[in-house]
Amino acid sequence: MNQFENQVVVITGSGRGIGAAAARQFAAQGAKVVVNDLNPEPAEVVVESIKKAGGEAIMVTGDVTASDFPELILGKTIDAYGKLNVLVNNAGFTWDGMIHKITDEQWQAILNVHATTPFRMIRAATPYLRDAAKADLESGKTPENRCIINISSTSGLHGNFGQANYAFAKMGIVGLTKTIAKEWGAFGVRCNAVAFGFIDTRLTQAKESGEVIEVSGTKVELGIPQKVIDARNDRTIPLARPGTPEEAAAGILMMASPLASYITGHTLEVTGGMGI
Numbered sequence: 343m344n345q346f347e348n349q350v351v352v353i354t355g356s357g358r359g360i361g362a363a364a365a366r367q368f369a370a371q372g373a374k375v376v377v378n379d380l381n382p383e384p385a386e387v388v389v390e391s392i393k394k395a396g397g398e399a400i401m402v403t404g405d406v407t408a409s410d411f412p413e414l415i416l417g418k419t420i421d422a423y424g425k426l427n428v429l430v431n432n433a434g435f436t437w438d439g440m441i442h443k444i445t446d447e448q449w450q451a452i453l454n455v456h457a458t459t460p461f462r463m464i465r466a467a468t469p470y471l472r473d474a475a476k477a478d479l480e481s482g483k484t485p486e487n488r489c490i491i492n493i494s495s496t497s498g499l500h501g502n503f504g505q506a507n508y509a510f511a512k513m514g515i516v517g518l519t520k521t522i523a524k525e526w527g528a529f530g531v532r533c534n535a536v537a538f539g540f541i542d543t544r545l546t547q548a549k550e551s552g553e554v555i556e557v558s559g560t561k562v563e564l565g566i567p568q569k570v571i572d573a574r575n576d577r578t579i580p581l582a583r584p585g586t587p588e589e590a591a592a593g594i595l596m597m598a599s600p601l602a603s604y605i606t607g608h609t610l611e612v613t614g615g616m617g618i
């Protein structure tokens with residue numbers, strides 16, 4: 343079933359992990375995909391794999407937190423494909439620390455990428471989502487599937503040790519999601535969040551493996567300390583294992599699908615039951 347035939351999908355941070363899996367899945371279902379990442383190399387690999395499989399994709403690299411980024415990526419999307427159907431605000435990283443050690447820079451960097459950027463992306467998408475849907479409605483045209491998926495986390499829904507900044511942003515995105523659902527619902531534009539638990543990506547590798555992200559000249563260590571991974575009790579996840587990026591991405595496609603045409607303002611938990 344090509345659920346996204348002829349639809350245009352923008353996914354931020356889709357060079358790796360969940361975003362990359364979502365890009366491939368959307369393309370396999372007929373979508374034209376705009377792949378973004380901070381790093382061009384992994385984004386290029388994703389675009390090439392989509393094309394090799396017979397799909398369509400372009401790459402727009404860049405830091406999503408740059409103030410001119412939303413106009414840049416959406417401008418290139420419209421130049422290439424002429425419209426926008428699905429916006430997935432996925433890019434992000436963690437910069438953990440217990441609250442008494444979190445610096446202002448650390449706090450702000452995480453809010454910028456996980457909360458301020460999705461706000462700016464949605465605002466910049468107004469002409470292509472809200473206004474285009476309104477025009478369809480007024481001219482009596484059958485409305486297209488138009489929606490936004492924001493990525494949240496169990497850390498936002500329930501809080502988490504060492505993640506005050508991330509939890510604050512990932513809960514904030516739920517409020518933003520519900521507000522957009524209310525403001526744009528009358529035009530038929532949906533807005534939902536997908537909250538992940540423990541998905542096996544670079545973000546959840548052992549900190550000791552040395553993964554680093556460089557943002558605005560600052561190197562940030564990614565991952566979870568090995569002793570925290572070792573102490574993890576399988577009973578905290580009823581399905582007793584981490585999710586794969588593909589399983590996580592499937593949650594994004596579910597909420598973006600035309601089959602979810604009457605679902606808006608919802609936060610779907612893709613967590614293997616973690617937090618129930």
Ligand SMILES: NC(=O)c1ccc[n+]([C@@H]2O[C@H](COP(=O)([O-])OP(=O)(O)OC[C@H]3O[C@@H](n4cnc5c(N)ncnc54)[C@H](O)[C@@H]3O)[C@@H](O)[C@H]2O)c1
Pocket residue numbers: 354355356357358359360361378379380381384404405406407431432433434435455493494495496537538539540541542543544545546557
């Ligand atoms: N992995 C998990 O267990 C988990 C759990 C809950 C939520 N999430 C969320 O899912 C989303 C995807 O994370 P993931 O696990 O796939 O991580 P990942 O590190 O595998 O992929 C994230 C991608 O985003 C890119 N990125 C980061 N900051 C960027 C920026 N400023 N501009 C452009 N690109 C940027 C990275 O380069 C990377 O390729 C994030 O929002 C994350 O917070 C992940």
